[in-house]
Amino acid sequence: MEALRACVDREIPRAVADLRRLVRIPSVAAQRQGIPEAVQATSELLREAGGHVHVLEHEGANPVVTAEFDGRSPRTLLFYNHYDVQPAEPLDEWSVPPFDLTERDGLLLGRGVSDNKGDLVTRIAALRALRAARGALPCRVKFAVEGEEEIGSVHFGAITRAHVEVLRADACVWEYGERDHEERMHIVCGMKGLCYLELEATTANVDLHSSLGAIIEGAGFRLAWALSTLKDPSGRVLIPGHYDRVRPPTPAEEEAIRRIPPDVVSAVQQQVGVRRLIGDPDASAAVRQLLLAPTCTICGLWGGYTGQGAKTVLPRVARAKVDFRLVPDQDPHEVAQAVRRHLDAHGFTDVGLRVLAAEFPWRTDLEDPFVETVRDAVAHATGRETLLYPTSAGTGPMHDLGPVLGIPLVSVGGGYWNSRAHAPDENVRASDFRETIVLMAHLLERFAEVA
């Protein structure tokens, strides 16, 4: 282990340089920027580390960069990462240039440093360190680095299903990880799904003077009434059949959730200034609710006059973006159809509906030995306490790899509680960056041993 750590230390300058090279490419999928450059740089980094690179192209999609590395054991570990990043806006809230790597006060700052270019670089650096320390990799390694994660992995499922042999592996380390406010390492084995809808109420072909509101209903109330039928204040989604497919958690999932300390919720509450939780759960019930409850939230709504002061207008159109987080085995396409039927049944045939994103939920079986391998590797390589999450409350395209390849997926990586993914001043701690390279190298060795 000490030889490995010494080799990792020698790899750090190169790893930081690699990260700088990636951060300088503003590969914002939502703004269709920097994609070819990011594909090229990612391919080069993987090739320079000794990988056989294969770029998977797909009609209308940002390419998926894959790579394969030989190793001593025939077992194969797959790393899932992405080269696209969130937009840097609001620019004036950054204290550093977002698309340049800044080293300051023990931090590495820049867009994508945490989500997800930093993780990609730590994994590549781990391969170099292992070769330097051991002469060869302990097992075979693959990478799948997509370019649409931040816009809902729109084509990733179609690509993985078309290239199963290229991606074939025995287990997958997912993109990211977090050290929480108590410096415990989260190990995440599942993701919620997502059905993201846009609702549009239309009531006339022009905006009207609001005095006509005596006889003509405006789009604002049509939308407010429609939205208010979707969920009740206890948090229960009111779409008929919405809970029918919800699979009860396994005993292992229940046990893992019981072991997650309630402070993970209370810390968030304190940070964001929220006293009351939906349904007033006690502290431990809140963790269960966060991880197991299907949600329905309004991400945005708009219509009519939104400027200063009073304008008496009856808007012809009002819109809302509504996000349903799903748990196994809910199906985002079924949910969209059920919302349509629900709106119709409540008389909201005038409220249009568009599906903006659809992702399936997925959970890895917690009893899969790979979960324990990752936990042990974390404990041994970092000395940190681990918290096992059967699922994240968030969403990612695990369903596009887990059931397709029939393998366990576990997420662990380089972030911490203040990494500010998606926000200004995104960062990782330099000490975590080093620790994560050690962790990934050690994890590869453990994974090879288990075989």
Next chain:
Amino acid sequence: MEALRACVDREIPRAVADLRRLVRIPSVAAQRQGIPEAVQATSELLREAGGHVHVLEHEGANPVVTAEFDGRSPRTLLFYNHYDVQPAEPLDEWSVPPFDLTERDGLLLGRGVSDNKGDLVTRIAALRALRAARGALPCRVKFAVEGEEEIGSVHFGAITRAHVEVLRADACVWEYGERDHEERMHIVCGMKGLCYLELEATTANVDLHSSLGAIIEGAGFRLAWALSTLKDPSGRVLIPGHYDRVRPPTPAEEEAIRRIPPDVVSAVQQQVGVRRLIGDPDASAAVRQLLLAPTCTICGLWGGYTGQGAKTVLPRVARAKVDFRLVPDQDPHEVAQAVRRHLDAHGFTDVGLRVLAAEFPWRTDLEDPFVETVRDAVAHATGRETLLYPTSAGTGPMHDLGPVLGIPLVSVGGGYWNSRAHAPDENVRASDFRETIVLMAHLLERFAEVA
């Protein structure tokens, strides 16, 4: 009458020049533009017509320009007008420069040409024509020209109450009028009141990732739920006591409403592409509902992400602008307080409320002889059929003059069904402009005779 018409014809070039002079001043109260210039130009026009001008100043208010003209009869007719206009935006939808008078195809076009600079000019022109035709005015005439009508006449009531003697008159001709799509002249004797509120739901001190929607309620649903309690789909306002102060229409008001042909509603419906009316009233019930029903409408709502595509954010704040139109004797301040109590009673103590505008409703007694004087004058001067409206569906500060001076107020003026007040390409027809000058002159003579 023929001598008068001839004198009006000779006045037209001067009247058009006066209108051009006013239109060139972009006196947009909402944007705090051009107010001193408009006060000066209005004062000059009134002074040039022989009036004794007195500008009423008030702390924080756009001044009210008043003028007084001598006449043969001791009776006094007051004209209420305003020199402020709506913003010209959206500028790219105008086919002419908004702040310049354009004469084209029998139309006069420009911001304020209809609402309300054109009406002011026709009234001043009528005084000139009368003097030219008769040597003197038939009665005393006063003007009250305010500068905040388009922003809710915020200070007008305080000013009228402080200057009752300056404004003292026997009757008032209100600011505007309309020839409808059947070329009938509308004569309007009342206005609804207004309570315009901004509601603000706040749920956290930062926007959150929507995955937290499992335990933390977002501002979007809090707002949608709160709004949905304000009104039911039959149009009934659900605030307790909201209808308690609603005064039943008088027999004369009922009779006048019965005489308004249902096509005034069906024409609007067709124009704006609306099939269904609130509560499915039959054609004549729809007119009654338009004029007598208190309303609650959402003029605007906004919060969270409103751009392209999907962003999974749980907004910390969401807002709505809500407009209640009121009928006698509802009180806008009482309504605001009742909404606050209603929100609290439904558990929406987290939804803030601000009053952005408050105006009282007012109706002139239809049996007042002045109403008949105006109708006769219209019939005689224009040959048009008249429709008597006990009230407009809209709002204006009649309550700041009617009960203060104890006089009848009747609105008639120069607009037509396509005048596009508040919209791009605002216009009046040149033939109506002339007709309105004749009408105002004739009305002054009738008014003097009645005395």
